[in-house]
Amino acid sequence: xxxxxxxxxxxxxxxxxxxxxxxxxxxxxxxxxxxxxxxxxxxxxxxxxxxxxxxxxxxxxxxxxxxxxxxxxxxxxxxxxxxxxxxxxxxxxxxxxxxxxxxxxxxxxxxxxxxxxxxxxxxxxxxxxxxxxxxxxxxxxxxxx
Numbered sequence: 001x002x003x004x005x006x007x008x009x010x011x012x013x014x015x016x017x018x019x020x021x022x023x024x025x026x027x028x029x030x031x032x033x034x035x036x037x038x039x040x041x042x043x044x045x046x047x048x049x050x051x052x053x054x055x056x057x058x059x060x061x062x063x064x065x066x067x068x069x070x071x072x073x074x075x076x077x078x079x080x081x082x083x084x085x086x087x088x089x090x091x092x093x094x095x096x097x098x099x100x101x102x103x104x105x106x107x108x109x110x111x112x113x114x115x116x117x118x119x120x121x122x123x124x125x126x127x128x129x130x131x132x133x134x135x136x137x138x139x140x141x142x143x144x145x
């Protein structure tokens with residue numbers, strides 16, 4: 001598995017853990033960093049993972065607003081937890097992470113859905129992130145204004 005794919009997987013796991021614990025992603029990220037410092041057997045948190053988690057944290061409210069607006073027939077709190085975390089991470093990377101091509105951000109999110117969620121999740125993630133891709137210039141402009 002490529003290094004960036006591993007970093008995305010780790011970022012997803014941090015977002016998922018924060019969601020399950022009802023805490024901030026920054027708190028879980030700090031816990032993971034402390035855990036590695038205390039036990040070298042634990043994997044370190046890489047730079048790209050931190051970049052994704054911290055970037056997501058910067059736009060968390062806007063990302064949840066977008067998901068709530070465009071996830072047809074799905075309330076954010078009724079969405080499967082894995083899907084919610086995958087779409088949150090994918091939305092951040094797609095809309096605000098300029099170093100990642102759109103197709104890569106979507107494909108990586110779909111791969112996470114295949115690995116960690118239901119059989120219907122990959123098409124749901126693909127469809128929702130595809131909608132964000134189409135609206136990306138407007139979505140960024142709305143936040144940056």
